[in-house]
Amino acid sequence: MPHVFPEPAREELRPSDPSEARAVQDRLAPRVRTEPLDPGGVRLVAGLDVSYGATELVAAAAVLDAATLEVVAQATVRAAPSFPYVPGLLAFRELPPLLTVLERLDVEPDVYVCDGYGLAHPRRFGLACHLGVLLDRPVLGVAKTAFVGRCAEPGPARGSAADLVDGGEVVGRCLRVQDGVKPVYVSVGHRVDLDSACALVLRLSPRYRICEPIRRADRLSRRELAATPDGKHP
């Protein structure tokens, strides 16, 4: 069983209120490390996503071979939300089930891709940073809409990008992964740098706006949710 990580302190995953949650982020944020990620060392990439039903959620992980983009492992977990959705505190809602899903994988991913932000966060500690610090493994975040910061409009061609700036610092990059298609927002989670993260996201997005690992995880979580009694909204 490749997945063995230290049991996070209770409050690091399940704070009793938003105030305590923000304090946890402020305390863990200094642990984030930004460093180059060797492309040659990336063989397995895990995409993570969560789908919501009336009373439950389904977290999913899809591990792809970085060279072929074929799925080599996947897992899901059904659970009850343990924290409400609060802008800036997404990690406390999705991290618990995501960690459980990762424990169920029978392979060890080289890098993880989250559906959300990393450093492009009010306290510089979004979901991707939180997961990265807890696992102490490379993690990056890819979001579909802006949350914090401003950026120029990237050129129309695939590969064009513009820095996402907030409070005077570059917290991420607005990246066009398909010609003429709305860009995505990439930010560092942990143990990767912006250039490495953007290069990887481009490699992982050969055809669609949403990179393959997350597309597969999204599809997987939706399918699992739909296969449930009250898997749909009222």
Next chain:
DNA sequence: GCGACAG
């Protein structure tokens, strides 16, 4: 005070 606000 007001608006905006990842998923």
Next chain:
DNA sequence: ATCTTGTCGC
């Protein structure tokens, strides 16, 4: 995130 109809394009 989810709900929600038709429409445009490959």
